Amino acid sequence: MAQTATPTVQDERVVRVSVLTRILQRPDAGALLGAVAVFVLFSITAGEVNWATDGAIWSSWLNTAAYVGIVAVPVALLMIGGEFDLSAGVMIGSSGLFLGILTTRLDWNIWPAIAVVLLFGLAVGFLNGYTVVRTGLPSFIVTLGTFFVLRGLNAGLTIKLTGGVSIANIDVASGFESAHKAFASIIWPEYGLSVSVLWWFGVTAVGAWLLARTRFGNWIFGSGGDQVAARNVGVPVARTKIALFMMTSLVASLWGVMTAVSLRGMQANEGVGREFEFIIAAVVGGCLLTGGYGSVIGTAFGAAIIGMAQIGIISSNWDSNYVYLFLGVILVLAVMLNTAIRARAARAR
C-alpha cells in the first residue's frame, strides 16, 4: 500500500521481516531443521524397521540422545559463556569410579556416596573455573590439563585398588535399589525407554529457563559475548564463569553416577572422548564456539541428531563406523550455518 505519489515519511530503515525469517534467525532453527532432516533421512533408509513409528526405535535413539544430551546442556551454557570444558567426558569416569570406591571398598550407603561424588564434581569445576579466571589462560588448555590428570588418576588408582581396569558390583551397596529406580530404571518396559530421557528433558528445561529467563542467563550471554563490556557494566564475569564450570562438572558427575548405577560398575576409561560429543551437540544446536550466542533447546536437538545417527546407521544396516563420518559432516555444516547467522546478527549497519 505504498503511496508513491508523495515522499514517504515512514522510517526507511524499517524492513518488513517475515515470520519465517524471524524463526530462521533463532539460534536453534538450524538444529531443529537438521533434526527433522535426519529423522526423514532415516525414515527412508531404515524403512524396513519402521523407523518413524516403532516405539522401540524411538526409545533406542532417545536413550542414546540422553546419553549425550544431559551433559551437553551445561557444556552449551559454558560455551555461550565463552569457555570450554574438555574434562567433562573424563569426569563421568572419575565420578563413577569414585562412587564405586566409596560403595564397594568403604561400604558406604549409596546416597551419601552420591552426595560426596557430586561435591567432588563441584570442587573439580571450581578448580577449572578458578584457574581459568585467575590465570587468564584459555580454558581449552586448562581443562585439557584436568582431562589428562583425571584420566591418569582414573586408570592408575583403579588398577592400584582393584588390580583390574574396572570397579564392579556397585549393586552390593545399601540403598542401591532406590538409586537404581531414580537414575536407571526403565519407565516404559514395553519399548525399553530409560528414565534418563526424563532427566535429559528436565536438565534441558532447567538450562533453557536459566539461560533465557534469568539474570544469570543474561550474564552468561554478556560474559561470552564481550567480557570486558560485561564487566564494565557490572556483570560479575569471574563468578559467572566459575559457576558455569561448576555446573558442567556437577552434571558430568551426575551422569557418572547414573552410568555407574545403570551398569552396576564402572570402567576406568569411561567417558573419555565423550567431551567432543557434548561440544558437537552444543555447536550443532547453534552455540558459537567463540561464545555469546546459542541455545539450550537447540543443543537438545543437537543431542537428538547424535542419538538418531547412532541408532539410524545401525538400523539402516550401514557400517557403524560411519557414525563418525556422519557426525563430522553434520558438525561442519552446522558451523558454516552458525557463522552465516552470526554474520547476519553482528553485521554493523
Next chain:
Amino acid sequence: MTTQGNGAATTPLLELQGISKYFGNVVALTDVSAFVRAGEVTCILGDNGAGKSTLIKILSGVYQQDEGRVLVDGEEVRFDSPRDARAKGIATVYQDLAMVPLMSIWRNFFLGAEPTKGVGPLKRFHRELAKRTVRQELLEMGIDIRNPDQPVGTLSGGERQSTAIARAIHFGARVLILDEPTSALGVKQAGIVLKYILQARDRGVGVIFITHNPHHAFPVGDHFILLNRGRVIGDYAKGTATREELVRQMAGGAELDQLTHELEGLSAGE
C-alpha cells in the same frame, strides 16, 4: 533526582584531587585534578597516550589510583569495582565496549542490572518490563528503535552510543562519563550524540566528556581540562579560552608551530 543549581558554590558531584597512577615503572598519571558539578559538562581533552583511558578507569572503578583522592559529594570514596562506582551514581559509557553486539537491545540495556520478578528459586528476569522500558527510554531521547529484539550489532554507531547514554541516565546516573563517544562517528552522528550530552546536562546530570576533538568539546563544555603525557597542562572555564587556543594546546603548542614550519618548508621545497 535532585537537580542542583549551576552556582559555583555547589559541591562538585565528583572530584579528583592529585591523582597519580603507576604501572610498574611506567607513570600513567601524575597529580591530576578535575571536578564536575550537577548540570555541567567537564571536557577532558588529550591526544593518544595522554592518560585519558587510565583516568576513566579510575573514575569508573576498574583501576584504583596509587595517590590522590576521589570525592563524591565532597566525601572521599574508594571504588573497588565498576559496581561500586555505579552504586554511587557514576556511570561510564565506553567507546566501543558499551554493548555486546550479539545481544539484543533489551538484553544489553539491562545487562548487569536486570529487573526481576518472582521470589526464591523462581526469581527471574522481568523481560516484558525490560522491553517496554527500553522502547520508552529510547523514545524519550528521540531514538525510535525498530525492534528491541534486534542485536545491537545491527545499530549504527550513533544509535549505539545514544542507547548507551540513555541506559546510563535510566539507571539514575548522576555523573555520566563518556569515553570518546564521538570519535568513531560521522559528522551528523557525532552531532546527534553531542545533542544527547546537552540533554543529559539539562536533566541535572554531571557529564565528563572525554575526547581528543576540541571541536566537539568546545560547543558543549563548561570546563576544559587538557591532559598530556599524564599531566594536566591546561584547565579552563568556559569563556576563558577560545577554540583555537584549545586546538593549539591539544596539539602541543610549540611542537605544532615547529611541525607547521617544517611542513611549510617541505611544500615550499617541492
